[in-house]
Amino acid sequence: MREMLQVLDIQQLTMDFGGLRAIDGVDLEVRQGEIVALIGPNGAGKTTFFNCVTGVYEPTGGRMTVRPPGKNVAVRLNRLKPNIITEHGLARTFQNIRLFQNMTVLENVMVARHCRTRSGILGAIFKNAGNRREEQEIVDFSYGLLEKVGLQMHVNDLARELPYGAQRRLEIARALATEPFLLLLDEPAAGMNPRETSELDALITRIRDDEGVSILLIEHDMKLVMSISQRIYVMDYGRLIAQGTPKEIAENPNVIKAYLGETFDA
Amino acid sequence: MKAQSLPFIRRAASEIFQSLLVSCWFMFLTFPIMVIKVNPLERTIDWQWMRLVWIGLAVFPLSFVWRWLMKRKEHGGGQDGEDSWQKRLGEKIRADRKIYTALLAILAVFVAAFPFMFSSYQTQIMISALMYVMLGLGLNIVVGLAGLLDLGYVAFYAVGAYSYALLNHHFGLGFWPALPLGAGLAAVCGILLGFPVLRLRGDYLAIVTLGFGEIIRLVLENWNAFSFGPSGIAGISRPWFFGADLSLGQHTVFLYFIVLILVGFTILVVNRLRNSRIGRAWIALREDEVACQAMGIDKTRTKLTAFALGATWAGFVGCVFAAKTTFINPASFTFMESAIILSIVVLGGMGSIIGVIVGAMVLILLPEYLRAFSEYRMLVFGASMVLIMVFRPQGIIVGVRQHYRFGRKESTEEQGERDAASA
Amino acid sequence: MDYFLELFFGGLTRGSIYALIALGYTMVYGIIELINFAHGEIYMIGAFTALIAASALSLLGLNGPALLILAGLIAVIYSAAYGYTIEKVAYKPLRKAQRLSPLISAIGMSIFLQNYVLLAQTSDFLSFPTLVDEFAFMEPVSHIMRSSELLIVATTLVSTVLLTLFIKFSRMGKAMRATAQDKTMAMLLGININRVISVTFIIGSGLAAIGGVLISNHIGQINFYIGFIAGIKAFTAAVLGGIGSVPGAVLGGLILGWTESFATGYVSSDYEDVFAFGLLVFILIFRPAGILGRSTKDKV
Numbered sequence: 001m002r003e004m005l006q007v008l009d010i011q012q013l014t015m016d017f018g019g020l021r022a023i024d025g026v027d028l029e030v031r032q033g034e035i036v037a038l039i040g041p042n043g044a045g046k047t048t049f050f051n052c053v054t055g056v057y058e059p060t061g062g063r064m065t066v067r068p069p070g071k072n073v074a075v076r077l078n079r080l081k082p083n084i085i086t087e088h089g090l091a092r093t094f095q096n097i098r099l100f101q102n103m104t105v106l107e108n109v110m111v112a113r114h115c116r117t118r119s120g121i122l123g124a125i126f127k128n129a130g131n132r133r134e135e136q137e138i139v140d141f142s143y144g145l146l147e148k149v150g151l152q153m154h155v156n157d158l159a160r161e162l163p164y165g166a167q168r169r170l171e172i173a174r175a176l177a178t179e180p181f182l183l184l185l186d187e188p189a190a191g192m193n194p195r196e197t198s199e200l201d202a203l204i205t206r207i208r209d210d211e212g213v214s215i216l217l218i219e220h221d222m223k224l225v226m227s228i229s230q231r232i233y234v235m236d237y238g239r240l241i242a243q244g245t246p247k248e249i250a251e252n253p254n255v256i257k258a259y260l261g262e263t264f265d266a
Numbered sequence: 267m268k269a270q271s272l273p274f275i276r277r278a279a280s281e282i283f284q285s286l287l288v289s290c291w292f293m294f295l296t297f298p299i300m301v302i303k304v305n306p307l308e309r310t311i312d313w314q315w316m317r318l319v320w321i322g323l324a325v326f327p328l329s330f331v332w333r334w335l336m337k338r339k340e341h342g343g344g345q346d347g348e349d350s351w352q353k354r355l356g357e358k359i360r361a362d363r364k365i366y367t368a369l370l371a372i373l374a375v376f377v378a379a380f381p382f383m384f385s386s387y388q389t390q391i392m393i394s395a396l397m398y399v400m401l402g403l404g405l406n407i408v409v410g411l412a413g414l415l416d417l418g419y420v421a422f423y424a425v426g427a428y429s430y431a432l433l434n435h436h437f438g439l440g441f442w443p444a445l446p447l448g449a450g451l452a453a454v455c456g457i458l459l460g461f462p463v464l465r466l467r468g469d470y471l472a473i474v475t476l477g478f479g480e481i482i483r484l485v486l487e488n489w490n491a492f493s494f495g496p497s498g499i500a501g502i503s504r505p506w507f508f509g510a511d512l513s514l515g516q517h518t519v520f521l522y523f524i525v526l527i528l529v530g531f532t533i534l535v536v537n538r539l540r541n542s543r544i545g546r547a548w549i550a551l552r553e554d555e556v557a558c559q560a561m562g563i564d565k566t567r568t569k570l571t572a573f574a575l576g577a578t579w580a581g582f583v584g585c586v587f588a589a590k591t592t593f594i595n596p597a598s599f600t601f602m603e604s605a606i607i608l609s610i611v612v613l614g615g616m617g618s619i620i621g622v623i624v625g626a627m628v629l630i631l632l633p634e635y636l637r638a639f640s641e642y643r644m645l646v647f648g649a650s651m652v653l654i655m656v657f658r659p660q661g662i663i664v665g666v667r668q669h670y671r672f673g674r675k676e677s678t679e680e681q682g683e684r685d686a687a688s689a
Numbered sequence: 690m691d692y693f694l695e696l697f698f699g700g701l702t703r704g705s706i707y708a709l710i711a712l713g714y715t716m717v718y719g720i721i722e723l724i725n726f727a728h729g730e731i732y733m734i735g736a737f738t739a740l741i742a743a744s745a746l747s748l749l750g751l752n753g754p755a756l757l758i759l760a761g762l763i764a765v766i767y768s769a770a771y772g773y774t775i776e777k778v779a780y781k782p783l784r785k786a787q788r789l790s791p792l793i794s795a796i797g798m799s800i801f802l803q804n805y806v807l808l809a810q811t812s813d814f815l816s817f818p819t820l821v822d823e824f825a826f827m828e829p830v831s832h833i834m835r836s837s838e839l840l841i842v843a844t845t846l847v848s849t850v851l852l853t854l855f856i857k858f859s860r861m862g863k864a865m866r867a868t869a870q871d872k873t874m875a876m877l878l879g880i881n882i883n884r885v886i887s888v889t890f891i892i893g894s895g896l897a898a899i900g901g902v903l904i905s906n907h908i909g910q911i912n913f914y915i916g917f918i919a920g921i922k923a924f925t926a927a928v929l930g931g932i933g934s935v936p937g938a939v940l941g942g943l944i945l946g947w948t949e950s951f952a953t954g955y956v957s958s959d960y961e962d963v964f965a966f967g968l969l970v971f972i973l974i975f976r977p978a979g980i981l982g983r984s985t986k987d988k989v
Contacts, residue, residue, distance in 0.1 A: 082559040098557035103553065107546055111547065112562065114561060124538050124542030124544055135543070139670060156669045292774075294770070299810060463973070468788055469788065470977055477921070477966040477967075488963075648799070651796065652779045655786070
């Protein structure tokens with residue numbers, strides 16, 4: 001097995017809201033090709049963690065760095081705007097689905113090609129050969145992604161008309177269209193039925209294997225988390241209380257006490 | 267039989283009672299302002315009791331209609347139904363290329379023949395309506411596509427008009443070179459204003475743009491040395507036509523075609539933009555700012571392009587306006603003008619090109635031809651803005667998104683073009 | 690010095706009026722986050738109703754301060770009724786709509802009301818009858834402050850104090866504060882949101898009407914358009930002080946009043962409105978949360 005390179009490195013991340021400390025000195029890393037889960041009870045600070053990493057919030061303290069694979073550089077994420085972070089190769093989905101409701105499914109994905117394409121206003125107006133080609137590439141690329149997540153029959157439907165599970169998959173396709181090397185999934189299985197969840201399980205693994213994208217996900221569905229992740233971080237009250245392989249986490253008395261207790265048996 | 271009809275009668279009675287109540291309430295509400303008319307000169311009072319009766323009689327049935335529409339809206343069934351007949355009609359026209367081309371050809375012939383079929387006066391009115399189509403389409407980029415509520419749009423219109431008027435007055439510059447210059451200046455103003463204010467949340471942005479619009483107007487009114495104050499600028503040259511010495515009527519026809527071509531250009535541009543990389547970014551921004559940024563789109567820059575492009579169009583039309591009237595003063599650029607353009611966009615359907623055209627035609631032509639009602643024009647505008655927002659926020663015509671075909675490897679490009687054109 | 694004092698009291702008077710109108714903006718915004726664009730029109734309708742009532746009642750032989758108070762009372766009742774009705778017609782059906790929809794509806798309502806008054810009454814200026822003579826005790830200072838100005842400042846002071854007490858201590862006031870904090874939570878606690886919103890509109894509109902009556906009594910003439918400018922300036926005041934904050938509205942009103950008064954007095958009177966709009970643009974760009982407001986973060 002080849003050396004696992006680090007792609008995301010978070011050190012001592014801290015986030016205060018007024019007097020409230022939502023995240024308290026969290027260290028976390030994701031290595032290339034890994035699927036890592038971040039779990040914890042509601043209000044533990046997981047989504048806030050995502051918001052800090054993706055630039056929605058500006059953290060009060062700590063250091064966030066990404067190392068795009070294949071490039072020998074480290075990019076510090078602190079103080080970067082969300083769109084710049086996406087350009088560097090991080091993409092995310094949202095806990096409460098945030099699709100562009102009145103655009104079609106295909107367009108939702110096409111929007112995400114924005115930062116990988118160039119056409120400007122003049123290009124759009126005069127439609128020269130280069131722009132036509134680029135537009136066609138956007139369409140084809142996006143369609144390919146929709147096939148991958150199994151939404152090709154819905155291309156021309158409006159996003160708001162999709163069933164819930166399909167909306168979650170569309171969010172993943174949309175995030176992938178930005179060509180990330182690290183994908184942050186915020187509760188991708190929320191609201192899905194068991195069958196959809198197992199399909200999602202396969203989809204996430206496939207994304208990792210085919211696209212070489214590393215994945216960090218927040219999830220409450222323990223069965224999913226235990227089956228797909230190589231490593232798990234556990235947060236509670238803004239702190240990291242445990243980390244390790246699924247097996248270690250399942251046996252960790254702290255975790256069982258703070259969080260898993262009853263849910264894990266069920 | 268009786269057991270069935272009794273609850274029905276009871277319900278009908280309660281509905282009637284409700285409407286009576288509403289009707290009484292409005293009679294009470296409008297009593298002082300409608301009935302007691304103060305005569306300012308003689309300081310006497312005219313009692314207009316008939317008005318009260320009319321209010322009562324009008325409100326009573328309207329309240330039924332209101333409740334019925336409200337119920338339909340809550341169940342959501344009605345709207346979908348309407349959308350679908352519109353959709354079906356649209357699809358039918360689009361699917362049958364023959365009908366589509368035929369309709370387009372008839373329209374083209376009518377539009378081209380218009381100034382020769384109708385009087386110069388009618389043509390003048392049509393020019394105004396077409397100018398509002400352009401203004402509406404320009405504002406549609408800002409409000410309809412990018413979702414930025416701009417209440418000071420008329421400021422950029424004024425910039426365009428004054429650019430041409432002043433350049434013409436001081437340097438004798440003609441219409442043709444002034445057209446791009448005026449548009450460019452308006453764009454620059456748009457960027458200068460947009461840069462600081464586009465960070466603001468939607469409703470604050472609306473108020474700031476309103477304030478900015480008023481500032482421009484007040485400056486034009488008071489800075490006599492620059493803008494000649496309230497008396498305005500007269501004697502602006504009409505567009506040059508290969509040095510020909512045109513009569514007034516010929517000038518009108520010429521101007522009509524200039525505006526017509528500009529409208530055509532505008533439709534082409536807006537249509538192409540809407541289904542382009544930039545256009546999708548605008549719509550995405552309107553739909554969800556946070557998600558949009560997370561998809562790698564620069565929020566400020568995207569907003570700025572929409573704002574500047576909208577301003578550019580206002581600048582274009584401003585130049586045309588100055589050339590049409592040959593006289594401008596600040597009174598043409600009040601907030602009401604912004605409100606009219608906004609209601610064209612809102613009524614027609616935000617984001618829809620055909621909607622805006624229909625909106626402009628209805629709002630500008632109807633009051634012109636129904637002279638008797640023209641004093642009620644703003645009253646109707648205001649009321650319809652409220653009603654549209656309450657009952658049909660998407661406007662008269664719903665914008666249709668571009669459809670793509672896959673599978674059989676036909677030319678998706680051409681298909682897209684065709685779909686988009688009729689949307 | 691006298692000139693300075695005259696401007697000072699002139700600014701205080703203007704500021705008080707702005708504050709009275711701004712309170713309505715701020716309360717409504719605090720509860721449903723809507724810029725009630727038609728609020729300036731409520732103020733205008735208040736002024737018109739008072740004028741109409743005064744004209745009609747004077748036929749019955751009423752006169753003087755009693756007439757002013759009676760006409761003012763009628764104006765307050767009617768404005769409150771208008772405010773209540775407008776909310777029910779133009780805003781309530783849009784509670785769940787996109788953010789810009791209620792604002793567009795409010796702009797439409799504002800245009801409608803202006804033209805309603807214009808068509809039902811007149812587009813000319815109407816002169817407001819002089820109902821209150823100069824107070825005798827104001828004689829020595831009458832060159833720097835008129836009696837009607839004193840009336841405005843005093844009434845504003847009393848109204849604001851009463852409003853603050855109402856919001857602080859009454860049951861409804863507490864419900865209003867709870868609703869402003871968290872609408873869903875307030876609803877779960879059994880607060881009738883619709884009633885709270887209605888009361889907010891009624892109180893805000895009543896205050897605007899008081900402002901309308903007092904300024905008409907002071908300036909002596911009104912037309913259908915006075916609400917537009919006054920509304921925008923009062924909104925500026927509300928934003929300046931920090932929208933959503935009651936003391937902020939008063940503070941913002943006063944600052945705006947003084948700014949205008951001194952700027953027109955010492956700089957130029959041509960650009961009176963430019964100062965106000967300039968201040969508005971400036972504040973929104975550099976401190977959108979206002980002086981006493983807190984900045985909020987959007988939830989993700």
